[in-house]
Amino acid sequence: MARTRAPERTLLPSDEPLSLLRKDGTPVDDSPLSMPDDDVLVELHRRMVIGRRFDTQATALTKQGRLAVYPSSRGQEACEVGSVLALRPTDWLFPTYRDSVALVTRGVDPAETLTLLQGGWHLGYDPYEHRVGPQCTPLATNTLHAVGFAHAARLKGEDVAALVLLGDGATSEGDTHEALNFAGVWKAPVVFLVQNNGYAISVPMSKQNAAPSLAHKGVGYGVPSVLVDGNDVAAVHAVVREALESGGPTLIEALTYRIEAHTNADDATRYRTSDEVAAWLDRDPVDRLEAYLTSRGLLDHARRAAVAAEAEEFAASVRAKLNVDVEPSPEDLFEHVYATTPRHLREQAALLREELA
Numbered sequence: 001m002a003r004t005r006a007p008e009r010t011l012l013p014s015d016e017p018l019s020l021l022r023k024d025g026t027p028v029d030d031s032p033l034s035m036p037d038d039d040v041l042v043e044l045h046r047r048m049v050i051g052r053r054f055d056t057q058a059t060a061l062t063k064q065g066r067l068a069v070y071p072s073s074r075g076q077e078a079c080e081v082g083s084v085l086a087l088r089p090t091d092w093l094f095p096t097y098r099d100s101v102a103l104v105t106r107g108v109d110p111a112e113t114l115t116l117l118q119g120g121w122h123l124g125y126d127p128y129e130h131r132v133g134p135q136c137t138p139l140a141t142n143t144l145h146a147v148g149f150a151h152a153a154r155l156k157g158e159d160v161a162a163l164v165l166l167g168d169g170a171t172s173e174g175d176t177h178e179a180l181n182f183a184g185v186w187k188a189p190v191v192f193l194v195q196n197n198g199y200a201i202s203v204p205m206s207k208q209n210a211a212p213s214l215a216h217k218g219v220g221y222g223v224p225s226v227l228v229d230g231n232d233v234a235a236v237h238a239v240v241r242e243a244l245e246s247g248g249p250t251l252i253e254a255l256t257y258r259i260e261a262h263t264n265a266d267d268a269t270r271y272r273t274s275d276e277v278a279a280w281l282d283r284d285p286v287d288r289l290e291a292y293l294t295s296r297g298l299l300d301h302a303r304r305a306a307v308a309a310e311a312e313e314f315a316a317s318v319r320a321k322l323n324v325d326v327e328p329s330p331e332d333l334f335e336h337v338y339a340t341t342p343r344h345l346r347e348q349a350a351l352l353r354e355e356l357a
């Protein structure tokens with residue numbers, strides 16, 4: 001049978017993660033990746049700073065009881081922002097609970113992004129407005145949504161690619177393997193971006209993976225695979241853009257780290273050392289890009305202050321919106337779950353109405 005895979009797209013990932021910037025912000029000379037344009041780099045910086053401030057604000061809101069839970073993506077901004085800014089407006093994003101910064105970067109209203117985590121509603125935003133699927137809490141279900149969606153769109157003749165975000169732990173789920181398999185068979189335009197932050201809650205990589213890298217998991221499914229430095233936003237942006245433009249599936253493993261605990265309900269000191277966290281703080285994605293932009297004369301004191309002020313204003317608007325008490329109706333539980341509500345749920349809704357009366 002004829003092979004349809006483009007010859008230049010190799011299945012095997014590189015041994016070392018691809019990068020464009022070293023941890024001190026100096027450029028890598030012999031990178032096979034193309035450095036994004038200056039205006040893109042400046043925008044990546046702005047969005048990472050705003051994203052980080054949003055993340056800190058959301059974490060603070062859990063401490064004030066305004067949010068039920070918040071899974072921080074601090075430290076993972078290069079993955080969240082670098083990948084989302086590679087999407088075209090027509091493309092779709094399929095995120096997880098960890099990816100609120102990705103949603104905000106895509107343009108979803110921050111308060112609507114947080115409605116689910118506030119416990120106010122099933123989903124706080126209209127998926128069609130910005131082409132963002134629901135933030136999946138069950139691990140890896142969004143991989144299947146992305147493949148099904150992208151394949152269906154292609155069958156309809158639409159020019160759509162899908163980006164699905166998942167964690168290292170999610171690659172141990174059956175859904176990821178089913179999704180990769182059919183993405184490979186259908187050559188579906190889907191980019192799987194695994195944010196390998198080292199842990200599935202408290203379970204380290206060594207206890208859940210025997211492959212040389214998570215990127216190797218694409219090879220068996222005929223899906224070209226890439227290993228990238230997930231704290232290098234220029235590199236993440238470049239590989240995701242290339243993968244989206246390929247028109248077929250790609251599995252990208254981005255090596256990164258979650259600086260905060262799994263959620264505000266987790267005590268990360270029970271399974272990792274402060275030395276380990278400090279080593280990753282030294283690889284900070286925002287500092288790295290700032291060092292590069294400064295050396296190129298693309299970032300100065302005034303620009304830094306302007307971006308910081310914009311981020312502060314953004315956080316203030318999130319606080320103001322989240323400080324309003326919500327009073328959801330208990331009956332809303334039954335809304336928008338089924339197209340036709342089944343009898344047992346109609347009965348439960350009637351019982352609830354009686355109790356509330």
Ligand SMILES: Cc1ncc(C[n+]2csc(CCOP(=O)(O)OP(=O)(O)O)c2C)c(N)n1
Pocket residue numbers: 098137138139166167168169170171173197199200201258262
């Ligand atoms: C199908 C399923 N099984 C178990 C869980 C419980 N659970 C929530 S988060 C998590 C770990 C996920 O780790 P990873 O995929 O690495 O993502 P991260 O939280 O590190 O971003 C687990 C096991 C779940 N949400 N869904």
